[in-house]
Amino acid sequence: MAKGSNTQIKEKQTVGQNIAFVILCLLVVAFLYPIIFILINSFKGKFYISKNPFALPNSETFAGVTNYVTGLTKNGFLSAIFWSFFITIISVALILLFTSMTAYYITRVKSKLASGLYYLFTFSMVVPFQMVMFTMTSLADKLHLNTPIGMCFLYLGFGAGLAVFMFSGFVKSIPLEIEEASFMDGCNPLQNYFQVVFPILKPTTITVAILQAMWVWNDYLLPYLVIGLSTKYKTIPVVVQLLVGSNGNKDMGAMMAMLVLAIIPIVIFYLACQKYIIEGVVAGAVKG
């Protein structure tokens, strides 16, 4: 019965559905327009952008990839792409490895210390960054953590709240019997963890990896405060803020090109693992 009505609906789209389809298509254009806008202008000569920003480039205004070349070479954008990738990949790797171990320990061991730590990690999720911003930056400076590797270590500390929370939730659902068998076989806790538990955690590992990668990649205030503007370790958001946000003589063309270049890696990442990203983000929202 239900199946029959389903196929009927699929065969014949009603008038209402067709209207909805047209409206949705218009909405898609509206949603993509800001990105189309910077894309169009990134191919125009820098003096033509403010004259007619909504026109497509024509033979007079078309500038080829000049803006991209300027954007990439002049402003240290190329090195920013490298450092963004470096910091994101190392931070996420550290977070996945160490917080999952921590979460496993504090979930499996029943002690006051373990549950105290669990609440502390959960608590850290509701504290806004501005609360610890100044004192954390000073501390990081004193301990010479104002390097890319130091940043990764700080991200491990900041990312720990959400990551431990999500891993703990999953560890609770793993039946103890599986691990007891491996202990009987003579595994020590570390062997047991890496051979038995960690592979089971895979779905949560993917979710945590996506959430943390997006956060670290897009984060602005932490790298800006810890590493600062003057060093060579700037990340993409810091460079964009520095160059696009500064007043004075702006190269509009290079600016548009840099915005496009900043968006491209995210779009590629999204299209490549769309299913995991949507699931991961939603899971993170519902739990956090």
Added chain:
Amino acid sequence: MQKTLKRYFLVFTLPTLVAFALAFIIPFIMGVYMSFCEFTTVDNAKFVGVSNYVKAFVGSNSFVSALGFTVKFVIVAILSINILAFALALVLTKKIRGTNIFRTIFFMPNLIGGIVLGYTWQQMLNAILLKYQTTLVSNSTYGYWGLVLLMNWQMIGYMMIIYIAGLQNVPTDLIEAAKIDGATSWQTLINVTIPMVMPSITICTFLTLSNSFKLYDQNLALTAGAPMHRTEMMALNIVNTFYGKTGFQGVGQAKAVIFFIIVAAIGAIQLVFTRNKEVDQ
């Protein structure tokens, strides 16, 4: 097993705990203490009692106008984002061609970082406003609605996905039963669908609430508070207090503590709401 594992405490937790202590616990405790101090660096803190908290509310660059602007922004953002996202979710669960492509596109802006997003919108909105010989920062109303638009653009797709998941869990026989009883589609929506997706509505409301309330990157990129700090939200106001004028670091820290208390209170209320819902079911 417990006993053997217990001896491995440091092996399993040390790296995380050291990083967590340095990045969060120690700065947090220092932050609470220093909100009662006058200082320019962490080494010259001088205890001054609650005067920073008083200065947070009175005098120049006070919190009050930023708080007002934030509340005004948050209310409009919550309503517009949730109504539009829910409407989109309703349409996209109605078996229309290309549903998956639509979902993919609407969700995408959520992944782009606030700074890049803010400047993209700034460029576009300024190009539009230029036709009327004005800019985004010439009037705080433009900045306000620009921020609302931007936030809608970023969050609608995200909330839509959560609403779609909620709508797909509504049993079809309930909807069919309502139809047989002669309910119009509007009546079905109000009396059957919406009560059934109440948990999703709660989640989305709190998500938009806390995300809009803590907004920083987008605010900085779009207007940076211009003109005259009138489009400055709480987070931006705090950062500007810290790094704008020397000698105001203590006031900035006191504002940050107040900000934290408000955010934590929102979290606590959310917890109560979701717990109550769980009991109902």
